[in-house]
Amino acid sequence: MNAEKQKNSSSNQIDGNLALQILQQIPTPVMAVDPNLQIIFMNQAGCRFIGKNFEEIKGTHCYSIFNSTHCQTSDCRMKKVIDGGERFTARNQVNIDDRVIHIEYTTAPLKDDNGNIIGGIEYILDNTERVRQEQKLREQNKIIMEISTPAIKLWDRIVVIPVVGVIDSMRAQQMMDTMLKEITQTSAKVIILDIHGVAAVDTAVANHLIKIAKATKLMGCRCIISGISPAVAQAIVQLGIDLGDINTNSTLEDALSDAFALLKFEVISKK
Amino acid sequence: MGERSVLSMVNIQSINGCIIAPLNSEVHDDYIELFQRAVLEKVKLTRSKDVIIDVSAVKFLDSFTFEMLKESANMISMLGAYVVFVGFQPGVASALIDLDVQFDNIFTAVTIEDGFELLEYQKSIKIDDISDENIGYE
Known part of the structure; x- marks a missing residue:
């Protein structure tokens, strides 16, 4: 009994299939890329977010999908974690088809069992509403300043x-x-x-x-x-x-x- | 440096016996020293009683330079002339306030026209002071 428990905890307590199901059903986009920024994983929420099937986007460069303001610049946090960064959270603006979405994304390096970096993981939070509120607040502040x-x-x-x-x-x-x-x-x-x-x-x-x-x-x-x-x-x-x-x-x-x-x-x- | 050469380096004009001395946009210690000497020489030469120092071109002024300007005003009044500073820029004024400088014993005006008026006012109070036998100048 004890030995079985130990075995379970060493394999992160849950079996791989369940872990994948959880990852697939997390209600926020989760993505993983290889060091060349080619997509190796995208969960269901992510696929819904960009409006494409995983088969369509598998292997394509993430910047060609997201087309964000950080993409292919030195601001890209994904590039930073692949180059040895620890963890980053940043605000960004993605342009998918004709939609402009304000997001906050967090990246971390993807490591194999030996600790070698084999890519990067990121999860995305949609904060369009928050950005809109902040903008409104800024505008109101400006108006108050002007009339004050x-x-x-x-x-x-x-x-x-x-x-x-x-x-x-x-x-x-x-x-x-x-x-x-x-x-x-x-x-x-x-x-x-x-x-x-x-x-x-x-x-x-x-x-x-x-x-x-x-x-x-x-x-x-x-x-x-x-x-x-x-x-x-x-x-x-x-x-x-x-x-x-x-x-x-x-x-x-x-x-x-x-x-x-x-x-x-x-x-x-x-x- | 001779009197003439100092005077030629600072553009000082005289209108109706009133000396108008404009400061350059960039003021530093050496320049103020030069300016000081030039104005004093000019006061001595023309025996003028009125001096307007135009600071409207000055964009930056630190407290030390301001002190030097105040000293210049003191020196000029020691020669028996009256001094008015004209045209402090908003940025300069608020910076000087933040630096907490003292300016109780200088006279300032917004325009040169007001400067003339203020000079007349200074003379009138000075005459009152003398008639009251309160000789002395702040």
């Missing part, structure tokens, strides 16, 4: 930048870039940063604001921060942040009249 920092020319040489939402360091950097670019483009003399729509101000956000104000000053432009709510004022003082000589106002209206004063403009009602 509008610069409005309010008056001759006065520019307003309303800020809504959360300020993180990336956004602060982007705000600074927009502002500084706007200053050179419109040769603005006063720039009003309206933080009315910013929910909370912590030390990081306040530091970003100070940085932005400093940069505008270095460019030779005045920066007024408006829309400071009582809660924000409280928070800034309680956090012990020194805003230095940055002009601050509670409303955009006051900031605008400050800007007019700086530019020596006067608003007169027509009677």
Whole structure:
């Protein structure tokens, strides 16, 4: 009994026929090639994936079937494992007939009993859906980035930048870039940063604001921060942040009249 | 190096008694030193009271070079002239902020026109200072 068990474990516990059946029925494409990249095995899922019978593709070069972006380049992970690599996983895009499929493939060397490399094995995961989602996310991020920092020319040489939402360091950097670019483009003399729509101000956000104000000053432009709510004022003082000589106002209206004063403009009602 | 030869290497123009000194696009220590001397010589020669340093061509500026520029401004004000830096590029400004440089005692403007205005403003506060017997310059 024991001896039989040992015999079984030495032959990988299952007999070859069952192993082949399992391999054939794994619901993901599995392929093996020889060192010349000619296909020596493709399971049923793989055949379905490429839409051909195994007899049709046996012995053909894998690159002629998959036609992927890695094929016949130094990116080919199959070539790398055949040349002695350990194991690779990479994203790729295959072009079968007219279909374009985004995949993630993992390769490993195929070794004989003595450990000599006699080819390569790979399995393929279809991640078209994931790639599509990621693309959508990237596009949305781009849109948010674009709409997040509008610069409005309010008056001759006065520019307003309303800020809504959360300020993180990336956004602060982007705000600074927009502002500084706007200053050179419109040769603005006063720039009003309206933080009315910013929910909370912590030390990081306040530091970003100070940085932005400093940069505008270095460019030779005045920066007024408006829309400071009582809660924000409280928070800034309680956090012990020194805003230095940055002009601050509670409303955009006051900031605008400050800007007019700086530019020596006067608003007169027509009677 | 003689005064004339230094002056010929840096393109400095004078308009209505105001010196306009543009910096090259590539600034390095040697160049700033040359520039410094040329501007100082020019101030001495023309006995000008106004100096505008145009930095709009400068694409890269490190904190050390910026310090040298600040020193130049100090030197020029020691000769009794007023200095305004004009036209810092957005990239330069944000890089300098990231380098955390101090620029509280320099004057900057977006355009040369604003620069002239700022020079007038500087003069007006200087006169106020003297009349209040608070002689001294930051």
